Structure formats: C-alpha cells, structure tokens
Amino acid sequence: MPYQFAPPTDAALPLHVIEAAALDAWLDGQAPEVAAWVRLNGFAGKIGQALLVPGAGGLAAMALAGYGSARERARGHFALAAAVAKLPEGTYALASGLEGPERETECLGWLLCDYAFDRYRKKHPRAVRLVAPEDVDAARIEAIAAAEAMVRDLVNTPTSDMGPDRLEAAAAELAQAHGARFSSVVGDDLLEQNFPMIHAVGRASTTAPRLIEFRWGESGPKLTLVGKGVCFDTGGLDLKPAASMKLMKKDMGGAANVLGLAAMIMTLKLPVQLRVLIPAVENSVAGNAFRPGDILTSRKGLTVEINNTDAEGRLVLADALALGAEEAPDLMISMATLTGAARVAVGPDIAPFYTDDDDAAARLAEAAKAVDDPVWRMPFHAPYEKKIEPGIADLDNAPEGGFAGSITAALFLRRFAGDGRYMHFDIYAWQPSSEPAQPKGGSGQAIRALLQAIPGIAAS
Known part of the structure; x- marks a missing residue:
C-alpha cells in the first residue's frame, strides 16, 4: 500500500x-570480498549512491545507501530518498x-518516494518498501505521508477538477x-449569513463561492484552522498577465495544507477541539x-477599500477569521x-509565519528543526499599520x-483575528523543481512543524 x-x-x-x-571503518568490519566489491563498484557513501552486495548463490546479501556528510544533508531534505530511487524493487530493513x-x-522521505500525481497520466510506482524500524512511530509517519500526498494531489489538480x-x-x-x-454556506446565502467579502470575491465565477466548515473533537484546547481556498485567481478586473496566471491553480494551497494538517x-x-x-x-x-475603488463591508464591520482586485485572498480570509x-x-x-513578497523574502522552501506570541514562535521553531520542515518568523511591524489605512475606509x-x-x-489579517492567540503562514505550497521524495508540483509546507508544535502551543 502507498505511504x-x-x-x-x-x-x-x-x-x-x-x-x-x-x-572505511564500516568496510574494516566486513569480509574481504565485501570490501573489495564495494570499492570495485566505486561506492563512496555519497548522497544518492546505492549498491547491492552479492552473497551466496548470486543473491543479494545486503544493500548500501550513501548518506554523505551532515553539511551535504543540510543542503536538502530526505537525503536517504536519493538512494531509494536507485535501489531495485524489493523490501528492505x-x-x-x-x-x-x-x-x-x-x-518519512522513503514513504513519500511512492508519490506520483497520476490522475491524468497513469504511472507505475516502483515497489521499494521499507520495514518500519522498531524505534520509530510508524503510525505517525504513515499518517503524515498520507496527508502530504493528499495536499499534493489537491494542489496539483487543475481548477477544471478542483x-x-x-x-x-x-x-x-x-x-x-x-x-x-x-457544513457549508453557498452562493447568496453568504450574504444572508454575513460573509460579504467572500461573496464579493467569488460572485463573478460560474461556480458559486462558499464557506466550508467542519468540526472534530469534543475535549481539549480549541484549535481553529483557516485556509485560503482561491481555486483560481485571474486577478479579477486587475487581470494578471498570462505568465503570472500559470500556477494559479495552486492559489488554494493554504486550504490544501489546512486539510492536510487536519487529516494528521x-x-x-x-x-484538541478542531474547527x-x-x-x-x-x-x-x-x-x-x-x-478597483469599491468599498466592501466585512463580517466584522470594518470597511475595506479595494485598490487591487488581485489582493483578494486577504478579503476572503478576513470574513473567515472574523467568524473564527x-x-x-x-x-x-x-x-x-498570499503574497509574492514572501517568496522574494525567503524563497519557496521556507514558510514565513507571523505571531505576537513569543512562546508559540519558539515552540514552532524548535519543532520545525526537529522534523526538518523549515519556517521563519516575520514581524507584525506596528509602524506599518498606517500603510493599510487609506483614509476613505477603515482598511x-x-x-x-x-x-x-x-x-x-499579515497586519490586515490580524485586524480580523480577534484578541486571542493567532499565527499566520504566508506559504508557497509548490515545489519548483524535483528533489528526492519531493517531485515538482504541489507541496505541504509547515504542517509537519505545526503537527509537532500544536499540542504544546495550544495547551500553554
């Protein structure tokens, strides 16, 4: 089974x-014929190297996978997966x-080697399986791998089917x-139930806008996850150029990642009590x-001047955050x-996040390092508040x-998030080039770090 x-x-x-x-130390402990075979085949322990060592009767006796150095591993993720791709089909321990x-x-990287987006073009993944080591939490790793695959599938699917x-x-x-x-609120019911900005952004589409909601859990801290679900972004009347529209099927990457985190x-x-x-x-x-130039009234009652219809994600999130x-x-x-500015700041690999809670930020940073899911704290810089206040409207x-x-x-969103503990992630949700266990395409981002950190943050 995959994952x-x-x-x-x-x-x-x-x-x-x-x-x-x-x-060299490992070879010193092996039989001379094993050492000779390894050296003859040029195996040097480099990342991405894999080698079968023959035994009696011409059958493989063992397999080797290169793991490089700590410095080399720091330059990427899932170093072992680079060797998995070169191992023959079979089961390994x-x-x-x-x-x-x-x-x-x-x-986890090994399990994610199973991933292939095959909805439109059937692919035949190689059956290279790993027996779970006794000292790892196999159920947790499997849950994370399956959720990551779900996120990738959601983001990779074009808007015609998503x-x-x-x-x-x-x-x-x-x-x-x-x-x-x-539950969900769809179409003009959004106006009746006071979600005016979600309605305004989505009303021009032939598919009605909606607010999706589900709840799980009866006890524990209350945790609310809000994900931007802009399934395609033309830019609206401030139309994007063609090159900028190519990847806009992924503009629901926040929603996909929230669903992945919820699945875990x-x-x-x-x-937790999850919403x-x-x-x-x-x-x-x-x-x-x-x-452009319209003034919308939000669920919270704050008015918003529209100076660019391509800054729509914060509008739909604002109504959802106000509800939460x-x-x-x-x-x-x-x-x-949410923003191209975040990509310019930290690139596609790092998830920038915002919070006023120093303890939550520290817990998340520690968790991100532990699970190799990089994040970086950005500032809610108060002097910039005046930039989001146009004068003719509240925002x-x-x-x-x-x-x-x-x-x-982020400052705009904070205006709608209330006075409680709040964290905002401005993610990319896309892998621009293929890496071991991370094919080009949709990607989970920061959700493994959050899974690790949430119990401590929510309970503190």
Whole structure:
C-alpha cells in the first residue's frame, strides 16, 4: 500500500546507511570480498549512491545507501530518498546507520518516494518498501505521508477538477472519514449569513463561492484552522498577465495544507477541539465582478477599500477569521498562498509565519528543526499599520509602494483575528523543481512543524 511500511519479514534485505566519512571503518568490519566489491563498484557513501552486495548463490546479501556528510544533508531534505530511487524493487530493513533524530524524517522521505500525481497520466510506482524500524512511530509517519500526498494531489489538480465545489467535496470526504461535523454556506446565502467579502470575491465565477466548515473533537484546547481556498485567481478586473496566471491553480494551497494538517490531527487523535474554515472561491472576470475603488463591508464591520482586485485572498480570509474569532479559540492559524513578497523574502522552501506570541514562535521553531520542515518568523511591524489605512475606509487591501507586502497583508489579517492567540503562514505550497521524495508540483509546507508544535502551543 502507498505511504505504508512493509510488515516485518525475514525476506527483507538488510540495508546499511553509510556516511562518507564512516565508510572505511564500516568496510574494516566486513569480509574481504565485501570490501573489495564495494570499492570495485566505486561506492563512496555519497548522497544518492546505492549498491547491492552479492552473497551466496548470486543473491543479494545486503544493500548500501550513501548518506554523505551532515553539511551535504543540510543542503536538502530526505537525503536517504536519493538512494531509494536507485535501489531495485524489493523490501528492505535498516541494519545499521541512520541514528538519531533524522531517523523518522528519513523514513518519512522513503514513504513519500511512492508519490506520483497520476490522475491524468497513469504511472507505475516502483515497489521499494521499507520495514518500519522498531524505534520509530510508524503510525505517525504513515499518517503524515498520507496527508502530504493528499495536499499534493489537491494542489496539483487543475481548477477544471478542483473548483470551489470540488474543494468542498474533498473537505466533506475528509470530514466524513473521521466522523467530523460538516457544513457549508453557498452562493447568496453568504450574504444572508454575513460573509460579504467572500461573496464579493467569488460572485463573478460560474461556480458559486462558499464557506466550508467542519468540526472534530469534543475535549481539549480549541484549535481553529483557516485556509485560503482561491481555486483560481485571474486577478479579477486587475487581470494578471498570462505568465503570472500559470500556477494559479495552486492559489488554494493554504486550504490544501489546512486539510492536510487536519487529516494528521484527526488520524493521530490529537486532544484538541478542531474547527476548520475554508473560504472557497474563484476570482474571475464578469459583469458582476468586484471593482478597483469599491468599498466592501466585512463580517466584522470594518470597511475595506479595494485598490487591487488581485489582493483578494486577504478579503476572503478576513470574513473567515472574523467568524473564527467569535468563538475565542485557544489558538487560531491561517495558511495562505498570499503574497509574492514572501517568496522574494525567503524563497519557496521556507514558510514565513507571523505571531505576537513569543512562546508559540519558539515552540514552532524548535519543532520545525526537529522534523526538518523549515519556517521563519516575520514581524507584525506596528509602524506599518498606517500603510493599510487609506483614509476613505477603515482598511486598504493593497497599499501603494510595494514595500513589505507580506507584512502589510499579515497586519490586515490580524485586524480580523480577534484578541486571542493567532499565527499566520504566508506559504508557497509548490515545489519548483524535483528533489528526492519531493517531485515538482504541489507541496505541504509547515504542517509537519505545526503537527509537532500544536499540542504544546495550544495547551500553554
């Protein structure tokens, strides 16, 4: 089965994971013919190297995987996965090497080697399976791998098959699988139930805008996750150029990552009261599209001047955050593919986040390092508040000048998040080039770090 470890079996081939600097010492402990074979085949313990060592009767006796050096591993993720891609099909069991905190991360990388987006073009993944080491939490790693695969599938699917209605169906399916209570508000009912900005952004699409919600868990801290579900972003009347529109199927990456995090939480039964809110829209062009210069009134009552219809994500999130804040959760988290400024600041690999809570930030940073899921704290810089106050309305959705775009967007969202503990993630949700266990395409970002950190943050 994809994203699952192989059951223990005597037929599993022993696998030795060897750092380059440790190779000579390892060879000294082997039979002369093994050492000769390894040297003859040029195995040097480099990342990405793999080698079968023959035994009696011409059968493989063991397999070797290169693990490079700590410095080389720091330049990427899932170093063992680079060798997995070169191992023959079969079942393997770790025999030596790969000790310490990297063990679970590398086992996760192995499972993620199974991933292939094959909805439109069938692919045949190689059956290279790993027996779960006894000292790892196999169920947790499997849950994380399956959730990551779900995130990738959601983001990779084009809007023709992942519009607001299909995103709702995916959320409903996840909720049903875990016994969560699901509901949604669709179309003009958004106006009746006071979600005016979600309606305004999505009303020009042929697929009605909606607010998706589900709840799970009866006890523990209240945790609310809010994900931006802009299933395609043309830019609206401030139309994007063609090159900027190419990847806009991924503008629901915040929603996909929130669903992935929720899947992990529910599968692993974290002791929280979970609430998931996803404003799902398509930002399209039509005669009823919202316009530059319009002033919208939000659920919270704050008015927003529209200076660019391409800054729509913060508008739909604002109504959802206002709803979430009404219950005063112990922790509220928003995730969104919100600004290009965040990519300029930290690139595609790091998830920038904002919070006023130093303890939460420290816990998250520690968790991110432990699970190799990089994040970076950005400032809610108060002097920039005036940039989002245009004068004609309470707020401006697209301040002029172009400076600090990610920070001003985060400050905008904070106005709607209430007075409780709040964290905002301005993610990319896309892997721009293929790496071991990380093919080009949709990607989970910061959700492994959050899974690790949430119990401590929510309970503190």
